[in-house]
Every structure is written in C-alpha cells, then in structure tokens.
Amino acid sequence: MTSHPEAAASASDPDLVAAVARGDERAVAEVYRRYSGAVWAVAQRVCGDRAAAEDVCQTVFVDLWRRPERFDPQRGKLRSWLVAQAHARAVDVVRSETARQRRQERAARLAPTPPPSGDVEAASLLASLADHVRRALDRLAADDRDAIVLAYFGGHSYRETAALLGAPEGTVKSRIRRGLEGLRRLLEAEGVTL
Amino acid sequence: MSPVTGRQRSEGHPLDDLALYALDALEGDEAEEVEAHLADCASCRRELAAHEEALGALVEDGPPPELWVAVESEIRAGDVAPMNGTAVHPVPPNVAHLDRSAGRRGMRRRLALLAAAAAAVAVVGVGVGTQLDNGGTGSGTLAGVSTDGPTVAVLADAHGAGVARIVANDDGDVLVLEGLPALSAQREYQLWSVDGASPQSLGLLGDGHDEAVPLSLPASTAKLAISEEPAGGSPAPTGPVVASGDVVRPA
Numbered sequence: 335m336t337s338h339p340e341a342a343a344s345a346s347d348p349d350l351v352a353a354v355a356r357g358d359e360r361a362v363a364e365v366y367r368r369y370s371g372a373v374w375a376v377a378q379r380v381c382g383d384r385a386a387a388e389d390v391c392q393t394v395f396v397d398l399w400r401r402p403e404r405f406d407p408q409r410g411k412l413r414s415w416l417v418a419q420a421h422a423r424a425v426d427v428v429r430s431e432t433a434r435q436r437r438q439e440r441a442a443r444l445a446p447t448p449p450p451s452g453d454v455e456a457a458s459l460l461a462s463l464a465d466h467v468r469r470a471l472d473r474l475a476a477d478d479r480d481a482i483v484l485a486y487f488g489g490h491s492y493r494e495t496a497a498l499l500g501a502p503e504g505t506v507k508s509r510i511r512r513g514l515e516g517l518r519r520l521l522e523a524e525g526v527t528l
Numbered sequence: 529m530s531p532v533t534g535r536q537r538s539e540g541h542p543l544d545d546l547a548l549y550a551l552d553a554l555e556g557d558e559a560e561e562v563e564a565h566l567a568d569c570a571s572c573r574r575e576l577a578a579h580e581e582a583l584g585a586l587v588e589d590g591p592p593p594e595l596w597v598a599v600e601s602e603i604r605a606g607d608v609a610p611m612n613g614t615a616v617h618p619v620p621p622n623v624a625h626l627d628r629s630a631g632r633r634g635m636r637r638r639l640a641l642l643a644a645a646a647a648a649v650a651v652v653g654v655g656v657g658t659q660l661d662n663g664g665t666g667s668g669t670l671a672g673v674s675t676d677g678p679t680v681a682v683l684a685d686a687h688g689a690g691v692a693r694i695v696a697n698d699d700g701d702v703l704v705l706e707g708l709p710a711l712s713a714q715r716e717y718q719l720w721s722v723d724g725a726s727p728q729s730l731g732l733l734g735d736g737h738d739e740a741v742p743l744s745l746p747a748s749t750a751k752l753a754i755s756e757e758p759a760g761g762s763p764a765p766t767g768p769v770v771a772s773g774d775v776v777r778p779a
Contacts, residue, residue: 371590410577414584425552485553492553511547517582
C-alpha cells in the first residue's frame with residue numbers, strides 16, 4: 335500500500351505496477367492518469383468508434399488491475415506495453431467486424447474484384463494523424479509508410495494490406511519490417527522525439 | 529521483391545513476422561508460430577519490445593478519457609481482496625475463460641507472462657525450486673491451462689480426500705479442482721490464506737466447473753482453505769469450508 339496519496343504521483347512506473355499488484359487502487363488510478371490518453375488514442379484510431387474504443391480502454395486498465403504480473407518491467411516501458419495491449423484488443427474488435435462484413439458481402443455475391451484502394455485509405459489515415467507523427471512517418475519511403483499506416487492504424491492484417499495496396503504479400507511483409515526498423519532508427523539513433 | 533523475405537529465417541529468427549506481430553498484422557496460426565518462437569528466444573523478445581516502443585511513439589498522449597469511474601467500479605466489483613497487509617490480487621472468476629477464448633490476444637498475454645516468469649517468481653515467491661516430496665508432479669493441460677509442474681499444495685475435504693491441488697508451472701500457479709461438487713449459479717468457491725488472524729482472499733475459483741484456475745500464491749502463504757460463498761465472493765469467509773491444506777516448501 336502506498337501510505338500517502340501523493341506518493342503515487344511521484345512513483346516510478348515499475349513501482350506503480352508493484353503497488354497495483356499489492357491491490358493499491360490509487361496506483362492503478364495513477365497509471366490511468368499517466369497513460370489512458372495514449373491508450374485511448376490508439377483504441378479510438380484503430381476502432382474508429384467511440385463506444386468500441388471505450389470498451390478497449392476500460393478492458394486494458396481492468397486487466398492491468400487483475401493481472402499486473404503480465405507487465406515485465408525488464409522488457410519494456412509501461413506506456414508502450416499498455417499501447418500494445420490496447421492495439422491488440424482494438425485490432426480484435428476491427429477484425430471481427432470486418433469478418434462479419436465480409437461474410438455478408440459474400441452472401442450477397444457482391445464485388446467481383448474491387449480495385450486496390452489502399453493508397454486512398456493510407457492517405458486518409460495519415461491525414462488524420464497528429465502533425466509530428468505524420469512528419470515522422472513521411473521520412474520513411476512512401477511504400478513502407480503506407481504499409482505501416484494501413485496495418486497499424488487501419489488494423490489490417492498484412493494480407494489485407496497487400497490486397498489493399500495491390501502488392502505481393504511478401505513485399506508488404508518486407509515493407510512493414512523495413513518501415514518499422516526505419517522508425518526505430520529515427521527514434522534511437524537520431525534521437526527524434528515523435 | 530526484396531531479398532529480405534528469403535533472409536528472414538536464415539538467421540533462425542523470424543524477423544519479418546516479428547515486425548508484423550508487433551503491428552498485430554499476422555493472422556491466426558502465424559501469430560502463434562511467432563509466439564512459440566518468442567517463448568524460447570530472449571533476443572526476439574527484446575526486439576519485439578523495441579518495436580512496440582517505436583510504435584508507441586506514433587501514438588499521441590491525449591487527455592485521460594472520462595472513463596475512470598467505469599474502470600474503478602469494475603475494479604471494485606471484482607475486488608474481494610483485503611486492502612491491508614500483504615493483499616493479494618483476486619483472480620476474477622472469468623479470467624480462465626478470457627484467457628481461453630481470447631485467441632491470439634490470450635496467447636500474447638500468456639507469453640508476456642512467460643517472459644516475465646523470473647520477475648513473477650520474485651513477486652509471488654512461489655515457483656522455481658519449490659518441490660514436494662509426497663505430492664507428485666502434475667502433467668498435461670486442463671481447459672487450456674497448463675497443469676505441468678510440481679504440486680505445492682494439496683487441499684483435502686473433511687474426509688481427508690484430496691479435492692484440489694496447486695501446481696506451480698512456468699505460467700504461475702494453477703489451482704486444479706479434482707472433485708469438488710459443482711455449485712448452483714448463485715454460489716462460488718473462494719480460496720483463502722488462513723495463516724493470520726483473519727483469512728485473506730486469494731481469489732475466486734468459479735462454481736466447480738472450472739477445472740484449472742490460474743492464480744498467484746504469495747510467498748508468506750502456508751495454510752489454505754476453500755469455502756463456498758455467494759457468487760462474486762465475500763470479503764471474509766461466510767460459507768462452509770469445503771477443503772483445506774498446507775503449502776509445502778523446500779526445507
């Protein structure tokens with residue numbers, strides 16, 4: 335237990351999670367204060383739907399409360415871990431929704447082969463991002479950037495991304511990895527703050 | 529085509545797939561293959577964490593959404609752990625179901641747990657090195673929860689028959705129910721540490737239909753009991769104690 339209410343505000347992330355594991359509600363409230371904005375942002379972006387994003391966000395923090403041992407402070411930062419949890423859940427929401435739509439479409443015998451529309455979707459996703467994020471992504475090769483944006487913010491699997499871009503799956507895999515490694519270099523070597 | 533695709537497995541690490549995994553862009557079995565590799569590969573776990581950090585940087589920090597009240601009420605609703613002393617997390621009754629049904633997300637969580645095994649052992653204090661002479665070693669999987677590992681506690685009913693045991697495996701501790709009668713919908717089994725003056729809740733065990741329930745035993749726990757409680761659990765035992773037993777630690 336944290337003895338003083340103000341102690342939570344100054345605690346390190348790993349200490350906070352340790353306090354959560356001891357059942358300290360103030361610790362989970364402090365984690366919420368610090369990172370729910372980011373968790374909410376990714377959930378909202380991927381789900382594109384307020385109610386679904388709220389569910390995702392709520393689940394992420396209730397999960398942290400129930401199973402705090404899932405976070406390994408040796409492995410990474412709490413913020414990126416929470417964002418990854420939220421992303422995985424948001425993608426699950428989007429995928430089950432797309433699967434439902436696809437079944438309906440098949441049933442209706444619609445759409446012979448729609449033209450690749452990935453460029454348009456990538457451009458619109460990109461336009462919706464914060465300026466500094468867009469500027470960072472714009473430093474990647476356009477092909478790599480579009481693949482990353484469709485997969486990460488669009489919540490598409492690499493197969494869907496390949497279909498959207500009209501590119502072979504293997505090519506899209508390579509683009510995503512190259513793009514991600516490029517982002518890491520921007521962050522690590524050049525010290526760019528996104 | 530980039531030469532990268534052919535290269536990715538030549539080093540023994542599925543680096544293309546790992547990047548896709550970080551973006552949650554793999555499908556079904558493909559994600560599980562990566563998870564199987566991650567479970568054994570510390571360098572790929574580090575790589576994944578670095579990917580996740582870069583992706584996290586793409587997400588802006590907004591103001592906290594006005595959801596805290598909803599989160600808090602759910603936390604309180606599921607919380608039957610005492611808030612004093614060495615409080616322990618309750619295991620919500622539906623956790624085992626969530627883990628089983630959540631597919632790759634569940635896998636991802638279990639993996640994180642596996643990767644955190646060393647840290648978790650330090651926290652819960654029971655696990656590696658805890659062996660039992662007379663309890664034997666469990667084996668296999670029940671309802672998606674691995675029950676491999678040494679038995680660290682056996683709980684017996686009033687007649688001395690073993691009805692539950694706790695197995696310490698790589699994923700944490702698992703309580704295996706082996707003969708408690710199934711309860712009605714309004715009732716639920718609850719596990720208690722009965723070492724101190726007042727019993728401390730260690731979590732809910734469901735209605736007896738769940739055969740394996742993941743949980744975390746705190747290091748200080750030596751005496752355990754299971755009682756029958758209203759669904760949702762009680763802050764202190766109210767129903768009949770149906771089983772009890774000791775945690776056995778290495779000498």
